[in-house]
Amino acid sequence: QITLKESGPTLVKPTQTLTLTCTFSGFSLSTSGVGVGWIRQPPGKALEWLALIYWDDDKRYSPSLKSRLTITKDTSKNQVVLTMTNMDPVDTATYYCALKPYSSFDYWGQGTLVTVSS
Amino acid sequence: QSALTQPASVSGSPGQSITISCTGTSSDVGGYNYVSWYQQHPGKAPKLMIYEVSNRPSGVSNRFSGSKSGNTASLTISGLQAEDEADYYCSSYTSSSTLLFGTGTKVTVL
Numbered sequence: 001q002i003t004l005k006e007s008g009p010t011l012v013k014p015t016q017t018l019t020l021t022c023t024f025s026g027f028s029l030s031t032s033g034v035g036v037g038w039i040r041q042p043p044g045k046a047l048e049w050l051a052l053i054y055w056d057d058d059k060r061y062s063p064s065l066k067s068r069l070t071i072t073k074d075t076s077k078n079q080v081v082l083t084m085t086n087m088d089p090v091d092t093a094t095y096y097c098a099l100k101p102y103s104s105f106d107y108w109g110q111g112t113l114v115t116v117s118s
Numbered sequence: 119q120s121a122l123t124q125p126a127s128v129s130g131s132p133g134q135s136i137t138i139s140c141t142g143t144s145s146d147v148g149g150y151n152y153v154s155w156y157q158q159h160p161g162k163a164p165k166l167m168i169y170e171v172s173n174r175p176s177g178v179s180n181r182f183s184g185s186k187s188g189n190t191a192s193l194t195i196s197g198l199q200a201e202d203e204a205d206y207y208c209s210s211y212t213s214s215s216t217l218l219f220g221t222g223t224k225v226t227v228l
Contacts, residue, residue: 037217039164045222046121046219046220046221046222047156047158047164047207047209047219047222048121049216049217049218049219052217060215060216060217062119062216063216064119096163096164098164103152103154103169103170103211104152104154104166104169104170104209105154105156105166106166106169108163108164108165109163110163111163
């Protein structure tokens with residue numbers, strides 16, 4: 001059974017750095033072709049893809065947020081970490097991690113709501 | 119990189135068929151057969167409904183079908199049911215090796 005779960009702070013202050021962890025089970029990020037991505041959704045708005053890390057450590061970022069994002073993996077811990085710098089209230093959103101076995105996000109975490117406010 | 123364009127809302131009566139469009143460019147939708155569709159009910163995580171333009175994952179009803187013509191992909195829901203009322207998002211791989219989601223479509227069952 002494949003599961004993913006996001007964890008991290010629910011509240012961050014403007015200008016702070018957000019660190020989110022995706023802990024997963026039921027698959028290995030060492031398997032060829034596999035990737036784990038982060039997607040966010042502001043309240044009442046659309047999904048926005050943020051970043052993706054592949055089994056071979058290849059990393060891809062949303063061009064509009066690339067300067068603020070870093071994605072890493074710890075295969076031994078079955079975790080993927082996303083950091084986003086210089087948080088702003090417009091970054092308030094539910095953040096999801098999801099498994100991309102090949103061409104699509106087949107499995108999603110439940111999401112975690114992050115609010116940016118002073 | 120702008121989001122893929124979807125109609126804000128589509129509605130239909132039970133039993134009818136509806137189609138949701140997803141318009142991109144030759145650098146994303148039109149250039150690759152890596153278009154996916156996701157269903158999202160309120161307060162829930164998205165669920166994969168269609169991958170690689172027209173393929174259904176195991177467990178997804180065959181009332182859902184996907185297609186593509188040029189730079190526009192489409193999701194058709196036939197035999198519309200109350201449980202199909204949700205938000206739907208398309209997604210595509212891009213020439214920059216990144217991903218794009220659509221603007222989202224709210225489906226209402228009348």
